[in-house]
Amino acid sequence: MAEYESIHGTKVKYLSSDPTLNSSTEGQVWYNSTTGTNRALVQIKSWSSGGNLGTSRYDIGGTGTQTAALGAGGYGGSLKNSTEEYTGFNWSTGGNLGTARYGLGMAGTQTAGLGFGGFTTGPSDLTEEYDGSSWTAGGALNNSRRNVRGCGLQTAALACGGSVPGPSGGVSGGFTEEYDGSSWTNQNVMSEGREWLSSFGIQTAAIAAGGTQGADTGSKFVESYDGTNWTTANGLNDTKYKLAAGGVQTVGVVFGGDTPSSGTEEWDGNTWTVSPATLASGRTQLGGAGTQSAALGFGGRPPPSSGTTATEEYNSNFNTGTRASWSAGGNLNTARYALAGAGTQTAGLAFGGYSGTAMVPTAEEYNGSSWTNGGNMGTARYRLAGNGTQTSALATRGFAPSPVSQTNITEEYNGSSWTGGGNNVITGSSSCSTGTQTAGLNWGGAPNLSSSQEYNGSSWTAGNTLNTGRSGSGGAGTQTAGLAFGVSTATETYNGTSWTSVNSLSNSALSGNGALQTAAIAVAGPGVTETWDGTNWTSTGVSVGVPRGDGIFVVGTTAAALKFGGNPPVTNSTEEWTASTLAGPTASTLTTS
Numbered sequence: 001m002a003e004y005e006s007i008h009g010t011k012v013k014y015l016s017s018d019p020t021l022n023s024s025t026e027g028q029v030w031y032n033s034t035t036g037t038n039r040a041l042v043q044i045k046s047w048s049s050g051g052n053l054g055t056s057r058y059d060i061g062g063t064g065t066q067t068a069a070l071g072a073g074g075y076g077g078s079l080k081n082s083t084e085e086y087t088g089f090n091w092s093t094g095g096n097l098g099t100a101r102y103g104l105g106m107a108g109t110q111t112a113g114l115g116f117g118g119f120t121t122g123p124s125d126l127t128e129e130y131d132g133s134s135w136t137a138g139g140a141l142n143n144s145r146r147n148v149r150g151c152g153l154q155t156a157a158l159a160c161g162g163s164v165p166g167p168s169g170g171v172s173g174g175f176t177e178e179y180d181g182s183s184w185t186n187q188n189v190m191s192e193g194r195e196w197l198s199s200f201g202i203q204t205a206a207i208a209a210g211g212t213q214g215a216d217t218g219s220k221f222v223e224s225y226d227g228t229n230w231t232t233a234n235g236l237n238d239t240k241y242k243l244a245a246g247g248v249q250t251v252g253v254v255f256g257g258d259t260p261s262s263g264t265e266e267w268d269g270n271t272w273t274v275s276p277a278t279l280a281s282g283r284t285q286l287g288g289a290g291t292q293s294a295a296l297g298f299g300g301r302p303p304p305s306s307g308t309t310a311t312e313e314y315n316s317n318f319n320t321g322t323r324a325s326w327s328a329g330g331n332l333n334t335a336r337y338a339l340a341g342a343g344t345q346t347a348g349l350a351f352g353g354y355s356g357t358a359m360v361p362t363a364e365e366y367n368g369s370s371w372t373n374g375g376n377m378g379t380a381r382y383r384l385a386g387n388g389t390q391t392s393a394l395a396t397r398g399f400a401p402s403p404v405s406q407t408n409i410t411e412e413y414n415g416s417s418w419t420g421g422g423n424n425v426i427t428g429s430s431s432c433s434t435g436t437q438t439a440g441l442n443w444g445g446a447p448n449l450s451s452s453q454e455y456n457g458s459s460w461t462a463g464n465t466l467n468t469g470r471s472g473s474g475g476a477g478t479q480t481a482g483l484a485f486g487v488s489t490a491t492e493t494y495n496g497t498s499w500t501s502v503n504s505l506s507n508s509a510l511s512g513n514g515a516l517q518t519a520a521i522a523v524a525g526p527g528v529t530e531t532w533d534g535t536n537w538t539s540t541g542v543s544v545g546v547p548r549g550d551g552i553f554v555v556g557t558t559a560a561a562l563k564f565g566g567n568p569p570v571t572n573s574t575e576e577w578t579a580s581t582l583a584g585p586t587a588s589t590l591t592t593s
Contacts, residue, residue: 409424426451
């Protein structure tokens with residue numbers, strides 16, 4: 001029997017602890033002298049065979065999950081109208097499409113699916129809805145097309161790209177349409193029109209990757225959709241078209257495609273990484289479903305075949321947990337911007353601001369899902385500063401009405417009502433605060449002031465000046481261990497006596513928060529999110545769902561934050577931040593005799 005050294009050219013390493021576990025250590029074997037065991041990190045990204053489709057075909061539409069997928073239409077010697085449902089083990093026959101076609105886009109689930117576009121005798125505008133047993137007609141696309149892709153739900157779907165009718169055949173188009181369960185509405189076109197692309201996500205947060213502009217060549221081009229606009233994102237590692245995909249905007253996977261390809265790439269919300277796992281059968285024009293950690297590829301066209309029934313399941317468990325994300329929360333009762341806040345994601349407080357027509361005195365309390373009105377402030381105002389908790393908050397400075405002017409008024413909230421506190425030593429607006437109601441820290445303000453002030457529960461005293469004057473900034477920490485950042489990229493820490501410049505943000509933040517000087521979260525105007533670890537800012541690669549250019553407010557921590565309000569336009573939008581819980585791989589113990 002061959003020894004490890006004769007196979008690999010090296011001896012098994014003798015280590016007192018496991019090495020750093022990442023993709024570079026996959027397949028390595030070592031002896032852990034502390035535990036007295038042989039250890040290894042095994043390959044944990046793989047494609048495996050699933051049950052075959054009942055009908056061989058390519059250019060098939062797909063949607064759903066790895067264990068509850070839906071495949072419909074396609075081509076295999078003729079146009080197909082057959083539908084099949086996957087259980088995680090095998091495919092079973094479902095209700096036929098009303099119109100046979102190939103190159104259709106799909107969205108939704110196995111029991112609430114949507115099929116649209118495709119090729120019949122030419123590019124089609126037909127839409128059909130699936131209820132788990134049969135298809136019925138839905139609202140027609142505004143733009144007939146084939147090789148279109150889609151994602152989302154049956155009642156909130158997205159259609160993008162495809163080949164539209166042209167004077168000399170199909171022309172790749174960048175049309176984008178959203179479906180509300182009955183009709184399609186045109187949206188802003190893609191940055192680069194193309195067909196045979198892949199897409200994944202939801203109607204308001206999607207990724208489109210690869211594709212072709214009509215020539216027999218693929219593309220690395222990737223775009224991100226926010227429900228309004230398409231924005232160029234980091235490209236694929238390999239040129240691809242006629243490929244399939246699965247996932248959500250912040251974590252996805254693409255696979256297959258021309259020439260044909262067996263390659264797989266994973267998306268982390270910012271960059272693409274080539275997976276070491278490849279399809280057993282390289283193929284183009286296949287159907288796809290599922291997520292990055294549990295995807296499904298089926299059908300397609302491996303050469304020289306005119307179609308295949310092959311189904312493969314992708315499992316990627318190198319990291320476990322969930323990716324960081326912003327998700328929609330309950331809307332504020334009063335839309336506003338230039339407001340202030342306090343508290344946490346599950347016990348938040350919003351107060352003040354401007355509705356677009358008037359200054360707002362209202363405070364609202366968030367319970368983790370919805371807002372309820374609390375006590376009104378004594379003085380309505382906007383571009384004020386706030387800090388503290390939901391039941392012990394502090395509001396200071398800002399613009400006040402009658403007549404409109406900057407103020408130094410301070411108010412304290414006890415969970416039900418506001419009372420006057422000591423006036424700030426600085427009159428002004430667009431400052432920032434952190435700390436508690438009885439030990440607050442306030443700084444900056446328009447026009448880029450550098451002063452800072454400390455509150456003891458009854459009165460304010462002047463502190464030392466910032467190194468960089470700023471207004472409308474974000475802040476974190478306490479009175480004796482504070483952090484100031486934005487609207488510029490400059491970041492400073494406060495030790496209770498003086499401010500010290502530290503490493504800068506990548507983007508100018510509009511707002512941000514954090515319970516600690518060493519752990520903060522910042523949101524920039526385009527919606528980009530960065531986190532601070534006490535030394536450096538790191539882009540998360542995650543954007544908010546509703547970007548706003550002005551007047552948002554963020555409370556909470558790097559693990560669980562809350563964003564609300566903003567302008568333009570004035571919004572009542574609330575979003576909840578959930579940090580990544582991804583954990584690295586673990587080594588396996590090898591049994592030896």
